[in-house]
Amino acid sequence: MTQTPSWWQTGTIYQIYPRSFMDGNGDGIGDIPGIISKLDYLRWLDVDAIWLSPIYPSPMADFGYDIADYTDVHPIFGKLSDMEQLIVEAHKRDLKVILDFVPNHTSDEHPWFQESRSSRDNPRRDWYMWHDPASDGGPPNNWTSFFGGSAWQFDEQTGQYYLHMFDVKQPDLNWRNPDMREAMYNVLRFWLERGIDGFRVDVLWMLLKDEQLRDNPQHPDWKPGDPPYLRQEGRYTEDQPGIHEIVREMRKTLDEFGERVFIGEIYLPIHRLMHYYGEMLDEAHLPFNFQFVTTPTWEARTIQSMVHEYEEALPEGAWPNWVLGNHDRPRVASRLGREQARAAQMLLLTLRGTPTCYYGDELGMQDVAIPLEMMHDPQGKDNPANGRDPNRTPMQWDDTPNAGFSPAGIQTWLPIALDYQNNNVAAEQQDPRSFLTLTRTLLTLRRALPALSQGTYQTLDQDNANCFAFLREHEDTRYLVVLNFAETEQVVKPLPTGQGHIILSTYLDREEDVDLAHLQLRAHEGCLIKL
Numbered sequence: 001m002t003q004t005p006s007w008w009q010t011g012t013i014y015q016i017y018p019r020s021f022m023d024g025n026g027d028g029i030g031d032i033p034g035i036i037s038k039l040d041y042l043r044w045l046d047v048d049a050i051w052l053s054p055i056y057p058s059p060m061a062d063f064g065y066d067i068a069d070y071t072d073v074h075p076i077f078g079k080l081s082d083m084e085q086l087i088v089e090a091h092k093r094d095l096k097v098i099l100d101f102v103p104n105h106t107s108d109e110h111p112w113f114q115e116s117r118s119s120r121d122n123p124r125r126d127w128y129m130w131h132d133p134a135s136d137g138g139p140p141n142n143w144t145s146f147f148g149g150s151a152w153q154f155d156e157q158t159g160q161y162y163l164h165m166f167d168v169k170q171p172d173l174n175w176r177n178p179d180m181r182e183a184m185y186n187v188l189r190f191w192l193e194r195g196i197d198g199f200r201v202d203v204l205w206m207l208l209k210d211e212q213l214r215d216n217p218q219h220p221d222w223k224p225g226d227p228p229y230l231r232q233e234g235r236y237t238e239d240q241p242g243i244h245e246i247v248r249e250m251r252k253t254l255d256e257f258g259e260r261v262f263i264g265e266i267y268l269p270i271h272r273l274m275h276y277y278g279e280m281l282d283e284a285h286l287p288f289n290f291q292f293v294t295t296p297t298w299e300a301r302t303i304q305s306m307v308h309e310y311e312e313a314l315p316e317g318a319w320p321n322w323v324l325g326n327h328d329r330p331r332v333a334s335r336l337g338r339e340q341a342r343a344a345q346m347l348l349l350t351l352r353g354t355p356t357c358y359y360g361d362e363l364g365m366q367d368v369a370i371p372l373e374m375m376h377d378p379q380g381k382d383n384p385a386n387g388r389d390p391n392r393t394p395m396q397w398d399d400t401p402n403a404g405f406s407p408a409g410i411q412t413w414l415p416i417a418l419d420y421q422n423n424n425v426a427a428e429q430q431d432p433r434s435f436l437t438l439t440r441t442l443l444t445l446r447r448a449l450p451a452l453s454q455g456t457y458q459t460l461d462q463d464n465a466n467c468f469a470f471l472r473e474h475e476d477t478r479y480l481v482v483l484n485f486a487e488t489e490q491v492v493k494p495l496p497t498g499q500g501h502i503i504l505s506t507y508l509d510r511e512e513d514v515d516l517a518h519l520q521l522r523a524h525e526g527c528l529i530k531l
């Protein structure tokens with residue numbers, strides 16, 4: 001890397017799910033004052049930026065991803081002035097603030113949609129995707145919603161269907177309408193003027209749909225019980241021609257304000273994902289790389305090829321990024337078990353590229369089983385096996401009732417994990433071998449060592465199929481990362497010859513010189529070694 005890297009390149013992003021981070025007013029739901037009260041913790045943890053899932057007014061049909069007003073704050077989260085205070089307080093601590101921007105759809109309670117649905121000749125009619133019924137009176141085509149069922153809803157009043165790729169209360173906007181586009185860019189400007197440092201843009205690759213409304217092909221192996229979003233191939237609803245023009249326009253809007261970051265939520269195969277950097281690197285700074293959250297297998301060779309192929313596919317000058325968990329997928333410590341999740345944390349925080357850490361994953365928080373009657377998530381209500389409530393439970397701050405998230409005796413919006421008395425921030429801060437201590441040590445090392453935050457990456461092929469090793473180098477510093485994916489002890493070979501010095505083991509119990517000809521790793525162990 002020749003130029004001075006930007007904050008979003010060397011830094012680590014921490015995702016906050018505002019309902020579940022910290023309840024500042026004792027109503028059982030997290031809020032912005034709660035987040036402000038924990039900024040010192042985030043500074044201590046040593047992350048660089050926080051990304052907040054939506055905080056806007058919303059009927060909460062999809063927990064804030066159904067927005068009724070893009071330029072205000074939902075009263076359960078606080079007031080606009082709380083958001084302004086959060087920006088000031090975060091900046092005082094050298095933390096950036098990134099907002100979620102949801103441009104694919106609004107809430108059906110957004111005034112734009114209310115106008116749009118009021119009559120066929122309303123000036124905002126064309127801001128949404130209205131179409132006539134098919135000849136049999138049914139939906140215009142076969143497109144299905146990500147949450148299940150047809151993506152079309154009939155509206156009696158005007159006799160047409162509107163499109164909703166998610167919940168029926170989330171009508172899709174029409175990104176071919178220039179006035180709507182400009183209104184959305186003004187939403188970005190509203191927040192950028194208030195000091196927001198960037199956006200994570202929701203379902204960026206889905207904003208345009210086929211103008212001819214052609215049917216999507218069905219996935220032949222989909223069966224009931226599988227997630228509804230896998231039912232069809234999104235051939236005519238995803239990654240459509242014309243999308244890059246929109247992404248460039250969004251980027252230009254951000255660029256009016258200097259150095260702000262543009263992160264895109266994009267679930268696409270790597271070769272198509274790369275297009276979202278833009279031919280001139282003039283689109284998203286960080287098209288989210290979700291390989292680690294979508295991979296069905298977590299084993300050394302698979303992960304090694306993923307990293308290698310991704311590195312190879314990156315266009316010249318494009319900056320990589322890695323994600324281990326988010327509010328839509330099971331938690332990493334549940335997918336891999338807490339032991340292997342420690343090695344995965346080392347992987348995330350030592351690879352080349354910006355890491356994003358989901359709140360609670362720094363503690364090794366796990367999914368919490370939620371009984372059907374307590375489920376909130378529309379995706380879970382339709383299909384309990386795919387519910388996202390289990391990975392959105394309240395942050396475990398300490399061992400007091402309600403885990404320090406809400407005052408004792410308050411019913412929290414989702415139940416607290418049963419293990420909170422042992423697994424919580426306060427306890428783990430005291431424990432020199434805890435998951436949290438590991439995360440913080442990795443973050444601190446990443447900040448201290450340019451080889452980790454901006455150095456080159458090189459895969460080291462070696463014989464043991466249970467292990468993955470790679471090198472990070474910057475100027476005259478070289479670090480080796482070796483990870484054991486197995487639950488048994490392994491010898492890693494071959495490695496660069498000579499002596500190394502282990503500066504960190506995921507067990508947090510050894511810092512020592514090692515002969516690299518005989519490097520033994522314990523079950524699930526990862527080591528960071530100075531060469």
Ligand code: NOJ
Pocket residue numbers: 062065066102166202203265327328
């Ligand atoms: C992706 C978000 O991450 C998810 O939580 C939401 O349900 C959908 N987009 C719809 O906005």
